[in-house]
Each structure stands twice: as structure tokens, then as C-alpha cells.
């Protein structure tokens with residue numbers, strides 16, 4: 080089944096500069112970037128397209144078929160009884176947003192946060208080696224490219240997403256430490272993939288940590304995301320088996336007229352101070368250089384790639400929710416309502432600079448000395464920086480009613496020893512937040528650069 084999107088409805092010419100970006104119409108309620116509210120403008124192209132124009136023909140026909148109506152841009156009549164009859168129903172353009180598969184970097188790193196996420200790690204099957212891995216990455220890349228364009232997967236598409244557009248789908252692939260021995264590629268294993276140090280506060284479940292291969296799926300539609308997950312799993316065939324899988328979510332695009340940075344399950348605005356692509360040192364902090372320094376354990380196949388640290392962090396919500404608002408704000412060092420630093424006045428906003436020295440009349444620091452947002456700053460950690468691009472998760476309740484919920488913390492950096500590790504070492508010694516969270520699973524993966532047209536992700540490693 081070929082994609083039947085109305086060609087002029089797609090903003091193909093309006094792709095933003097950053098690879099991995101999305102195309103498509105935007106509006107005041109567009110999704111927030113992973114990089115904080117300042118990035119919202121750059122995260123979306125600003126060409127406006129009416130909502131109905133932005134809907135694919137397939138979706139329009141599907142809707143008309145379901146309701147027995149033919150929809151027109153001006154005269155979309157009432158579908159169900161409650162629908163207003165006077166104006167066109169403002170169909171959302173969310174489904175037509177499209178991220179690019181091919182590019183310098185893989186998608187899903189600087190792409191605006193999506194509403195749904197699936198993380199899945201695979202182990203190669205016994206007997207599968209480099210050849211099988213190469214064939215698998217070729218299949219996966221082909222599937223990712225098709226699905227991200229709103230096309231069906233190759234043969235045997237399940238039809239789950241047939242009425243939806245691409246919905247900002249991204250599929251991102253990475254290699255774990257164990258992949259290299261299994262494929263005879265030890266000499267190509269980057270030093271940066273050496274196992275993370277043990278942290279004293281870790282409660283890690285090894286069966287839900289690491290893995291040979293890692294896939295991150297994000298989309299603004301739950302069916303589109305599941306469709307991609309299932310296609311990726313089916314593609315694995317007999318070459319690899321799922322080791323662990325986690326599901327996450329974020330605020331839906333359009334859920335608020337004030338698209339500040341998204342909130343986590345503690346209710347905090349989370350992601351404000353992420354490095355921004357417009358900053359001069361962004362690429363250097365987040366991506367492996369175009370020509371990695373050879374002989375230093377930084378292999379050429381990782382050019383333009385990045386390293387991702389994944390931590391499943393449970394939030395101890397019963398304890399957290401028992402705190403007063405003031406106590407919650409002191410834990411982070413920012414206001415809960417709008418994310419403004421506690422050192423700011425009543426007119427401060429999320430982006431107001433934090434004043435670390437500010438005291439009240441009695442000499443007490445406005446931002447407490449152990450506040451999470453103070454402790455984690457690059458200027459308190461020798462410049463350590465990362466892009467945090469998490470999903471919240473909720474996996475039901477324990478028998479005693481305790482929620483199994485928290486953050487699938489996903490952070491991106493050019494080198495984990497200069498990003499995640501120093502900051503987590505500091506947090507491990509105990510910031511104000513640490514008594515309300517528990518790290519339950521962990522992974523570190525090398526995510527190669529994006530595939531050029533006609534290539535697959537990881538080709539330079541597997542065929543180099």
C-alpha cells in the first residue's frame with residue numbers, strides 16, 4: 080500500500096536544518112523539543128498549513144468511510160451528533176509530521192520529544208554473528224525509513240498504522256558492549272563503551288540492563304509507535320531475541336496552549352537547561368566528531384554518532400507527594416508551577432538565569448546547596464553536559480499499591496565519561512532528589528551517525 084498523502088500538504092521543502100528534525104505544519108501548541116522551551120521555535124518549521132490540508136488523503140478517506148461522510152475543507156459536516164455544524168472540524172495536523180531517517184545524525188536525538196516511546200534491547204541469537212547482524216541492520220534500516228515516511232513496512236505489514244500519518248516517528252539504533260565480542264569486532268569497540276562504574280545507590284536488575292543491540296522508537300501516536308515496535312521485532316526473526324523492553328510517554332503535542340518544557344511524573348518542568356543546537360559547543364558536547372581521533376579508542380565508524388545512557392529510574396511517588404510544595408521546590412531549586420529558578424523574583428520565568436549566590440534576608444541560599452538543579456549544572460561538574468530526552472513510564476502498581484512509575488532517563492553525549500558519569504557520581508553521593516528516586520536498570524550504547532541514502536545504520540562498522 081503506497082502512501083497517499085496529498086503531496087502539497089506536506090512541507091517537504093521546510094525541513095529544518097538539523098538532521099533528525101521534523102517536517103510538517105506547526106501551530107502554537109506544537110510539541111516541545113527535548114532541548115527545553117527555548118528550542119521550540121527551531122524544533123518546528125514555521126510554515127503554516129491548515130489542519131485539513133495537513134491531513135493525508137488516506138486519513139480523510141478513512142474518516143469519511145467510517146462516518147459515511149465526505150469531508151470538505153470548508154464544509155466538513157457534523158460527523159457524530161455532538162459535532163458543531165457551522166465550521167470545519169479542526170482536524171489535528173499531528174499525524175502528518177515527519178522526521179527524516181537519512182542524515183548526518185540518526186533521528187531521535189535532537190528530534191522534539193514525542194508522546195509515546197518504546198525502548199527495546201536485543202541479544203543476538205546463538206550462532207548469529209557479523210553477517211547476520213549486518214543483514215538485520217539492513218532490514219531494520221529499511222523498515223525504519225519506510226515507517227518514518229508514513230509508508231507500510233515491507234512485506235507482511237500488520238496494518239496497525241494504516242490510517243495514520245508518520246506522526247513524527249523516529250527509530251534509532253545502537254550497539255552495546257557485548258555486541259562486539261559476539262560479532263568478532265572487538266577491535267572496533269569504542270573505549271567509551273566500557274561499562275559504567277557501579278554507583279552505590281544503584282538497585283539494578285541485570286536482566287533489564289544493557290544488551291547487544293538497542294532500539295529507541297518515538298512517535299506522537301500510540302498505534303504508530305506500537306506498529307514500529309512490532310515491525311522491528313518481526314524483522315529480528317531468528318537473528319536476535321528481545322532482552323528487555325520498556326514503554327514510555329510524554330505530554331501530547333497540542334495538550335497545552337503554553338508549550339513550555341514537558342513535565343515528569345513528579346510534576347516538575349524537566350529539560351529546561353538542556354544544551355541547545357544553536358549553542359557553539361553543542362555538536363562537540365553531544366556528537367562524536369566527523370573525524371574521531373584515531374588511536375584513542377574512538378573508531379571512525381562512530382563519526383557523527385553519540386553515546387546514550389539509559390536508566391530506568393523509579394520515582395518514590397508516595398514519599399514525594401507527601402512533601403509540601405515548598406519542600407518539593409527546594410529539592411529541585413526551581414518553582415514547580417513554571418520551572419523558574421528559586422533565585423528569581425515573581426516575574427522570573429523558566430529561562431531566567433539561576434543565581435547560585437542569591438540569599439534571603441537571613442543569609443539562606445535561595446537555591447539550596449543540595450538542590451538537584453544546582454548540583455547537576457555543567458559549571459559545577461567540570462563542564463559535563465548531556466541532552467536529556469526522557470520518557471515517563473508507568474507499569475501499574477505493586478501489590479501494596481505503590482506505583483511502578485518514573486522516568487526512562489535517556490541522555491546523549493559525545494563521551495559518557497565527560498557527560499553522564501561525573502554528574503551521576505555527584506548525585507550518587509546524595510543530592511536532595513536522590514531519596515525520592517531509585518535507579519533500577521541501566522544501559523550504555525554506541526549510536527552511530529545517520530545513514531546516507533542507500534546505506535543502512537552501522538554499515539561502516541559491519542562492512543568496514
Ligand SMILES: C=CC1=C(C)c2cc3[nH]c(cc4nc(cc5[nH]c(cc1n2)c(C)c5CCC(=O)O)C(CCC(=O)O)=C4C)c(C)c3C=C
Nearest residue numbers: 347348349350351352392411452455456457486502503516
Ligand atoms: C546523571 C544525570 C541525571 C540524572 C540521573 C537525573 C535524574 C533526574 N532529574 C530529574 C529532574 C530534573 N532534572 C533537572 C536538571 C538536570 N538534571 C540533570 C542530570 C540528571 N538528572 C542535568 C544535567 C540537569 C540540568 C542542569 C543544568 O544544566 O542546569 C531539572 C531542572 C530543570 C532542567 O533543567 O531540566 C529537573 C526538574 C528527575 C525527576 C530525575 C530522576 C527521576
Ligand SMILES: [Fe+2]
Nearest residue numbers: 451452455467
Ligand atoms: Fe535531573
